[in-house]
Amino acid sequence: MSHLTRRQLSALPLFLMSAANATSQQNSDPLPSWREGPSKRAILDFVRDTTTTGTASYVDPADRLAVFDNDGTLWPEQPIYAEVAFAMERLRSLAHDRPEWGNHESFHAAFAGDFSAVAHSGLRGMGAIVMAAEGNTTPEILHQSVAEWLKTARHPRFGRHYTECVYQPMEEVLALFRTAGFATCIVSGGTQEFLRSWAKAAYGMMANQVIGSTFKLHYQENNGRSELIQLAQFDRLNEGAAKPAAVLERLGRRPVAAFGNSDGDYELLQYTTTGPGRRLGVLIHHDDGNREYSYDRQSELGRLDRALTDAQANGWVIASMKNDWSQIFPQA
Amino acid sequence: MSHLTRRQLSALPLFLMSAANATSQQNSDPLPSWREGPSKRAILDFVRDTTTTGTASYVDPADRLAVFDNDGTLWPEQPIYAEVAFAMERLRSLAHDRPEWGNHESFHAAFAGDFSAVAHSGLRGMGAIVMAAEGNTTPEILHQSVAEWLKTARHPRFGRHYTECVYQPMEEVLALFRTAGFATCIVSGGTQEFLRSWAKAAYGMMANQVIGSTFKLHYQENNGRSELIQLAQFDRLNEGAAKPAAVLERLGRRPVAAFGNSDGDYELLQYTTTGPGRRLGVLIHHDDGNREYSYDRQSELGRLDRALTDAQANGWVIASMKNDWSQIFPQA
Numbered sequence: 211m212s213h214l215t216r217r218q219l220s221a222l223p224l225f226l227m228s229a230a231n232a233t234s235q236q237n238s239d240p241l242p243s244w245r246e247g248p249s250k251r252a253i254l255d256f257v258r259d260t261t262t263t264g265t266a267s268y269v270d271p272a273d274r275l276a277v278f279d280n281d282g283t284l285w286p287e288q289p290i291y292a293e294v295a296f297a298m299e300r301l302r303s304l305a306h307d308r309p310e311w312g313n314h315e316s317f318h319a320a321f322a323g324d325f326s327a328v329a330h331s332g333l334r335g336m337g338a339i340v341m342a343a344e345g346n347t348t349p350e351i352l353h354q355s356v357a358e359w360l361k362t363a364r365h366p367r368f369g370r371h372y373t374e375c376v377y378q379p380m381e382e383v384l385a386l387f388r389t390a391g392f393a394t395c396i397v398s399g400g401t402q403e404f405l406r407s408w409a410k411a412a413y414g415m416m417a418n419q420v421i422g423s424t425f426k427l428h429y430q431e432n433n434g435r436s437e438l439i440q441l442a443q444f445d446r447l448n449e450g451a452a453k454p455a456a457v458l459e460r461l462g463r464r465p466v467a468a469f470g471n472s473d474g475d476y477e478l479l480q481y482t483t484t485g486p487g488r489r490l491g492v493l494i495h496h497d498d499g500n501r502e503y504s505y506d507r508q509s510e511l512g513r514l515d516r517a518l519t520d521a522q523a524n525g526w527v528i529a530s531m532k533n534d535w536s537q538i539f540p541q542a
Numbered sequence: 543m544s545h546l547t548r549r550q551l552s553a554l555p556l557f558l559m560s561a562a563n564a565t566s567q568q569n570s571d572p573l574p575s576w577r578e579g580p581s582k583r584a585i586l587d588f589v590r591d592t593t594t595t596g597t598a599s600y601v602d603p604a605d606r607l608a609v610f611d612n613d614g615t616l617w618p619e620q621p622i623y624a625e626v627a628f629a630m631e632r633l634r635s636l637a638h639d640r641p642e643w644g645n646h647e648s649f650h651a652a653f654a655g656d657f658s659a660v661a662h663s664g665l666r667g668m669g670a671i672v673m674a675a676e677g678n679t680t681p682e683i684l685h686q687s688v689a690e691w692l693k694t695a696r697h698p699r700f701g702r703h704y705t706e707c708v709y710q711p712m713e714e715v716l717a718l719f720r721t722a723g724f725a726t727c728i729v730s731g732g733t734q735e736f737l738r739s740w741a742k743a744a745y746g747m748m749a750n751q752v753i754g755s756t757f758k759l760h761y762q763e764n765n766g767r768s769e770l771i772q773l774a775q776f777d778r779l780n781e782g783a784a785k786p787a788a789v790l791e792r793l794g795r796r797p798v799a800a801f802g803n804s805d806g807d808y809e810l811l812q813y814t815t816t817g818p819g820r821r822l823g824v825l826i827h828h829d830d831g832n833r834e835y836s837y838d839r840q841s842e843l844g845r846l847d848r849a850l851t852d853a854q855a856n857g858w859v860i861a862s863m864k865n866d867w868s869q870i871f872p873q874a
Contacts, residue, residue, distance in 0.1 A: 438787055454768075477761055484767040
């Protein structure tokens with residue numbers, strides 16, 4: 211670095227200055243859980259290119275927006291979405307007061323705690339469970355219910371609390387982008403209020419950085435206080451083309467980087483990476499059956515088929531959990 | 543102030559420290575365009591109470607959210623909404639390529655530039671003009687079109703550019719709340735992308751601080767670039783109970799202060815002021831026909847009837863433009 215002037219040095223992004231010191235400081239790697247290779251290189255190069263002033267790839271800080279799918283991208287989605295596991299338990303706890311639910315065939319698997327059967331019922335079956343469990347309540351009550359559940363619930367395979375299953379390499383990516391001045395945002399098919407109840411503690415995502423599926427809201431007065439009630443009816447299902455539309459509606463701009471893992475993220479990555487200037491699209495590929503799960507084209511949950519086929523032509527990075535990640539979860 | 547300890551002083555909000563110096567410094571009044579009186583006092587007291595630590599009325603900085611209607615609250619809405627004036631002109635400029643519009647009866651007044659007839663056509667007639675003028679385009683194209691229009695268009699009565707008609711007292715309120723650590727947000731019946739195109743320059747509101755009516759968005763690929771097109775169809779009409787619902791959906795929290803001027807803001811103020819703890823609801827009353835306009839219960843635009851009747855019972859402040867504002871517009 212000795213040949214750089216003081217002025218040149220001050221123009222360098224913070225993390226690059228850290229990278230420059232990597233030989234002397236082992237912990238200066240912003241992505242320590244990513245193994246050296248093309249995926250890690252692509253992410254680091256993107257952040258360097260978009261934050262180095264005076265280059266064609268420089269992105270104004272006001273335009274630095276990176277968006278992240280949640281299930282399968284920031285934490286596991288197998289053997290079932292965490293939200294569906296929560297909804298199944300809440301459905302059971304509420305069932306006593308709702309005898310009519312016993313006649314609802316698709317709820318039987320939920321009452322039995324049968325993850326496999328519920329996953330097999332597809333988005334329609336899982337959606338019905340989430341609607342019934344999370345509908346007809348206020349966001350405040352729901353948040354409390356989720357918080358209680360998270361305290362005791364554990365992932366059936368890893369035995370950890372769900373929030374301890376957040377992918378360590380992705381926490382590092384979030385930190386890297388934030389340090390480089392990017393606004394970060396979750397764009398998930400999960401429902402917004404479920405996500406909001408824990409996304410701040412797990413990811414540092416405030417409520418306005420969480421874009422998810424939404425329920426229709428009903429305005430009502432109750433004992434002199436007005437409330438907004440989530441009806442048992444979806445308003446927006448935040449999958450596919452609805453994802454970029456929600457980002458534009460909420461934030462008023464096109465992201466410059468997007469991370470996803472399934473065909474439901476195709477349009478989000480496409481909208482992101484076909485904008486002008488330097489762009490980044492990354493697909494997390496679940497190819498590590500030993501440490502996590504191995505699935506793509508045939509999976510009922512988080513199917514990755516069309517996006518996997520088109521990834522190379524679209525210039526998207528395929529990050530292999532098996533090869534690119536030295537560690538999946540944080541140290542216990 | 544000499545009897546306050548250094549520690550007590552440091553706990554005081556910034557603007558109060560300024561107020562304490564008011565006798566020596568004329569310009570330390572954060573609301574110089576507001577005349578002394580109950581309305582000004584209520585606003586200043588609210589900000590003091592919610593930012594003074596150790597009191598029951600203190601509001602955590604993370605919860606400090608103040609929301610503002612736009613038309614009639616931050617700038618004039620007579621003789622017609624500025625957006626409708628824009629849409630009328632855009633409609634005329636596009637009409638050559640859309641001969642079928644000539645058969646649309648409600649567009650005749652628009653082509654003739656007849657504000658009075660268009661206003662008389664109500665939300666349905668004005669909505670049809672806005673839909674036709676702003677539909678089937680991208681937000682980027684629309685922003686450019688609005689920017690061009692704002693450069694030359696002038697308010698028919700005041701002769702000023704529209705953005706020079708922003709109410710000076712409300713600019714001071716925005717600054718007061720921001721200085722006190724409040725997030726501020728526009729919650730308007732106007733369309734979101736129209737507002738976004740100028741709200742940053744006029745109010746310092748970034749895109750994610752603008753909540754307005756929205757169009758359905760259509761995702762399409764065009765020459766290898768994907769785009770979101772605003773269809774000529776409203777998705778959400780941001781009036782009445784839709785306003786608080788949009789705030790909760792976007793920001794995930796209930797505002798603690800709300801400013802509006804019409805019955806379309808009733809639920810926004812009600813949702814705000816019936817929450818727990820210290821709250822503020824303010825209605826701007828257009829009672830100054832000499833300097834601006836005088837209208838309320840009978841007006842076709844910005845009708846203020848039910849909210850005016852219930853204001854006292856609801857504890858809302860009625861700010862009189864005539865009596866409370868020493869100045870309406872910024873110095874030319």
